[in-house]
Amino acid sequence: MxxxxxxxxxxxxxxxxxxxxxxxxxxxxxxxxxxxxxxxxxxxxxxxxxxxxxxxxxxxxxxxxxxxxxxxxxxxxxxxxSDDQVVQLNLIENVQREDLNAIEKGKVCKYLLENCPEKYPSQSAIAKRIGVSSKAISLWMKAVEVLPQEAQKYVAPSTISGQVPEGKIDYQTAIKIGRAVDEPAKKVEVIKMLAEKKLPVKERAQVIKKVAQEPEKPIKEVIEEVEEEEMPCEMYFAADDKKLLLDGTKTQASRTDLPNPKMKAGSIVHATIQEPHIADLRITSVERKKLRYFDEEDAKREGGYTLEEFKRKWKKVHGEWDENQLVYVIHFEKVK
Missing domain, CATH: 3.90.1530.30 (Conserved hypothetical protein from pyrococcus furiosus pfu- 392566-001, ParB domain)
Known part of the structure; x- marks a missing residue:
């Protein structure tokens, strides 16, 4: 009916x-x-x-x-x-649409555990109902636990592409800050500054480590020190690229912007997926060309795709396949 x-x-x-x-x-x-x-x-x-x-x-x-x-x-x-049905429906709808960040999801999970114990007696019960891992639920709730209210607004929603909007920070980094830094006001300051200043994964980790070790030192000074240190170039990849990189299937990556101006033929870069690098790559060449000139060989080097498969993957990450868009095409080989 x-x-x-x-x-x-x-x-x-x-x-x-x-x-x-x-x-x-x-x-x-x-x-x-x-x-x-x-x-x-x-x-x-x-x-x-x-x-x-x-x-x-x-x-x-x-x-x-x-x-x-x-x-x-x-x-x-x-x-x-009922009230718990309303919360549950909102959670499910927004989790599916990626509308909520980890903090917001964590608060809803906390509500379900505290107010609907018969239906949701554990984190795993919630995870099963909304189709995510128990680890994800645990991380969402940990974010609520370790991050002050003022810091929570800087946490970005989770997205398939992994892209973080300007002025936001990914929740994994936020949780690391929440765990490493003791003083609530300091947590807010570190999260705010790292949200405003986009640093590579390793440099962010170094900033968090130094702040925890030297809590009296101004955050700005810590960031400047880390930026002055000689850090290897990094290239970021999606989680599903890991196997393709390690088995040598993926030997090309196309970007709308060059990840690092120092990147050129002969450079050794770290392939990074969230955590410290998974492989060293030697750049063999860097070129610029329009998407209209991509062919089956390009798609194959991008990870063993057909051209149509690669177009779908590109659209999923970038929203559209604009044939006139000029991109950087970075060719590389795995060193180790």
Whole structure:
């Protein structure tokens, strides 16, 4: 039986206090609002009755964008939900859409453990329900535990591409800072400065280590010292590149920007995936060319792909395949 979609006045709908989202991407919200102004809200939100009005259960971004677009009514599906069902639905929806960062996810998991123990008696029970590993749940909750409230806003959402927005820091690094640095105010300062200043993985690790060893030294001074140290060039790869690099299948990497201006033929660089490097690579050449000139051989060197497979992978990371985009093509061979 199909559910009935009703047109409900926006003034009778209110955001849920149980929604785990701490912040909404304003740019994306503006884009959604512009789309709604043009074509209307195509996908109904889900609400639950609250006295004589309604509360948003699923679709808060659409609800807020509809307000911004000036709609008077929105299509909605009305269902009855308990509080724990609302939290669970929000968690599942946002985890699947990568809308929440580790802090936000951790807070929801904590809520489920404390308020719904019969249904969620353990972290593994939550992990099984939302389709992630128990380790992931543990890390999310650890982030909540070790990071002060002020530091939490700098933690980036997790994404498939692993890209971290400007002014944000990945949650693994944030947790390392939270564990290594004792003073809460110092944690905030370190996280804020590392979020603002994009450093390579090894340099970040060195900064955290030095701050823990010399807590009285100003963070800016520590960062300057680390930057002055002679550090090897690093190239970052996705987790699924690891096997391809180690078995020598991947001998080429294309980037929209050159990872390091020092990178040139003959350079030895460290191949890095989050943690310290997994292999040393010798750069054999660096060239620039437009994506339109990529062929099957290029795709094969990128990791044994066909050209169509490589295009799909590129789109997944960069959003589109623009044939006129000029990229750096870095050729290399594994040294050890």
């Amino acid at each position: 199909s559910e009935i979609v009703k047109q409900i006045e926006l003034k009778k709908i209110h955001p849920s206090k149980l929604n785990p989202r701490l912040e909404i991407n304003i740019e994306r919200l503006n884009e959604l609002a512009a789309s709604i102004r043009e074509v209307g809200l195509l996908e109904p939100i889900i609400v639950r009755p609250m006295n004589s009005e309604y509360e948003v259960v699923v679709g808060e971004r659409r609800y807020r964008a509809s307000q911004q677009a000036g709609l008077e009514k929105v299509p909605a599906i009305i269902r009855k939900f």
